[in-house]
Amino acid sequence: MEASKVIHAIYTDDDVLMSAVKKVKAERHHIEEIYTPFPVHGLDKAMGLAPTRLAITAFLYGCVGLAVATVMMNFIMIEDWPQDIGGKPSFSYIENMPAFVPIMFELTVFFAAHLMVITFYLRSRMWPFKDAENPDPRTTDDHFLMEISVNNNEESLTNLLKDTGAVEINIIDKDEDAH
Amino acid sequence: MEYKISNRLRIGAIILMVLGALGVGYGFIDSHKSFEDVETMLSEESHHGEVSEVASVEEAHGASNVEGDHADEHKEHVEHVLHQVHNRPWAALYVAGFFFFMIALGVLAFYAIQHASQAGWSPVLFRVMEGITSYVLPGGILLLVVAFFADSHVFIWLTDGMTTEGSHNYDALVANKSGWLNKTGFFIRAIIFLAGWSAYQYFSRKYSLAQDNADINDNSNFKKNFRISAGFLVFFIYTESVMSWDWIMSVDPHWFSTLFGWYVLSGMLVCGVTVIAMISIYLKSKGLLEYVNDSHIHDLGKFMFGFSIFWTYLWFSQFMLIWYSNIPEEVTYFITRIEDYNLPFFGMVALNFIFPLLLLMNSDFKRVNWFVIMTGIVILGGHYLDIFNMIMPATVGDRWFIGIPEIGSILFFGGLFLLIVFTALGKYPLLAKGNPFVKESEHFHY
Numbered sequence: 081m082e083a084s085k086v087i088h089a090i091y092t093d094d095d096v097l098m099s100a101v102k103k104v105k106a107e108r109h110h111i112e113e114i115y116t117p118f119p120v121h122g123l124d125k126a127m128g129l130a131p132t133r134l135a136i137t138a139f140l141y142g143c144v145g146l147a148v149a150t151v152m153m154n155f156i157m158i159e160d161w162p163q164d165i166g167g168k169p170s171f172s173y174i175e176n177m178p179a180f181v182p183i184m185f186e187l188t189v190f191f192a193a194h195l196m197v198i199t200f201y202l203r204s205r206m207w208p209f210k211d212a213e214n215p216d217p218r219t220t221d222d223h224f225l226m227e228i229s230v231n232n233n234e235e236s237l238t239n240l241l242k243d244t245g246a247v248e249i250n251i252i253d254k255d256e257d258a259h
Numbered sequence: 260m261e262y263k264i265s266n267r268l269r270i271g272a273i274i275l276m277v278l279g280a281l282g283v284g285y286g287f288i289d290s291h292k293s294f295e296d297v298e299t300m301l302s303e304e305s306h307h308g309e310v311s312e313v314a315s316v317e318e319a320h321g322a323s324n325v326e327g328d329h330a331d332e333h334k335e336h337v338e339h340v341l342h343q344v345h346n347r348p349w350a351a352l353y354v355a356g357f358f359f360f361m362i363a364l365g366v367l368a369f370y371a372i373q374h375a376s377q378a379g380w381s382p383v384l385f386r387v388m389e390g391i392t393s394y395v396l397p398g399g400i401l402l403l404v405v406a407f408f409a410d411s412h413v414f415i416w417l418t419d420g421m422t423t424e425g426s427h428n429y430d431a432l433v434a435n436k437s438g439w440l441n442k443t444g445f446f447i448r449a450i451i452f453l454a455g456w457s458a459y460q461y462f463s464r465k466y467s468l469a470q471d472n473a474d475i476n477d478n479s480n481f482k483k484n485f486r487i488s489a490g491f492l493v494f495f496i497y498t499e500s501v502m503s504w505d506w507i508m509s510v511d512p513h514w515f516s517t518l519f520g521w522y523v524l525s526g527m528l529v530c531g532v533t534v535i536a537m538i539s540i541y542l543k544s545k546g547l548l549e550y551v552n553d554s555h556i557h558d559l560g561k562f563m564f565g566f567s568i569f570w571t572y573l574w575f576s577q578f579m580l581i582w583y584s585n586i587p588e589e590v591t592y593f594i595t596r597i598e599d600y601n602l603p604f605f606g607m608v609a610l611n612f613i614f615p616l617l618l619l620m621n622s623d624f625k626r627v628n629w630f631v632i633m634t635g636i637v638i639l640g641g642h643y644l645d646i647f648n649m650i651m652p653a654t655v656g657d658r659w660f661i662g663i664p665e666i667g668s669i670l671f672f673g674g675l676f677l678l679i680v681f682t683a684l685g686k687y688p689l690l691a692k693g694n695p696f697v698k699e700s701e702h703f704h705y
Contacts, residue, residue, distance in 0.1 A: 135622070166583055178579045
């Protein structure tokens, strides 16, 4: 199957990679994925990836945390076992609210942070004991790898990638090492 | 890149100052009331159905006390209100004066941080910051003049006899603090602070300009600026803290809060960054500052957001500890504010926290200019109220109102601020082209 063939172009510098991405995009080739040893600033924009919606989920998780804290403290401190602390036995959540603000704040942060990380893992299909997806272990050290799908244009693509400063170009049959 | 203050702006600023001065003058004339005036005012208030303090005092004591006591108490109350009425124009002037001074001082601290941290994103904004900080010296001097003449109208610890044992006004707590809280000490400290800040302002601007004309390989002025900025920040963090005790916290001489200096600093920084953003956007709308891009505004927006949260954190920390411990000498501070200043006190928290939190949370909104301006107006209004809540309860008590004296003072100092800042902006090119980081700053993108 021709469509499952991909080209792996390897770069050794993030600036070179960035300009290569722009050139490849300008030639209207489809970049499947890029593997980098560290986050490259602006790469998502250059690749034309849709902006992340993780921030929206973080906001929603924060709201959940705030609600949980409010309900929890109302149950513990007002309904279930009211106590006279510091001469404030008012048995009213709103009047004792300042004392609960730190808890409300902490749980907002806790929920937002943890659930956001978990969402990120799920969304990137990562879980414990999963085999690594990166096609070349060097991308965890000092190499950058760009994966481009091939549609009967191996020749021109290879030449284009060579021009952009790729140090190594491999054509891979995806079926062979399919997961 | 040259900017010259336009005639329209200059005349506008002068008109603001004249209007403000008229308002301030009216405030002083209006507050010139006699004992009898206040007596009639109070009895009229109680006739209007507003249950004033004097009415309830009279009711409570009328039945049981002898006539003499009653008359004394009445006289004392009227005198108390009379003082509050007299204090109001002074306090209004002091609040507005401090508010605009604090903007310039906040920018000065922010500017020093940029130099000391050798920030790469901000050099294109340096001239804007330098323009704003030129208000530190004139604004500071004017504020001290107001403080000098306001005397016990703002600083109750300057009342005659407060530290003399046996006097009618004697106050043991203030007397104990008089080694620190006395007029001479206050002004010696104030002059040292202002001299230090203005010296840094003068030299940092001088080196920044000298760097523009220096040889491309000569970074000596830049290095000097780095060194004096680091030194200034050490000086500043001590003096700012002491300044906040002296100039603000001392208006309630019985009360103290250990994080007060930080609290004032956070308000200062958020106002300073807001004004930097607003002036940059204004100059950009005139087609100047061509190197300032969306990302710079975005970063200023982040600082506005962050410092607003920081301010809230400190406001709440101060409030919660005092509220929880409920120690009489501390908690009266908040009881006065919650009972007599309910709307400005809680309204200010909404303006300074909830508005910036919701308006600036979205990343994209921080680079929409009109959004930053609108949020900036809310933040500045909120922080004016913050200063208002710090000074007014101790000086005018429940006789507060944002009327002609307050608005007049804002217009006067606001006009002066605009005049000085925009005149200073027009003196030198708007790009600090000699700064070694200016290229990085020009290409800054997020």
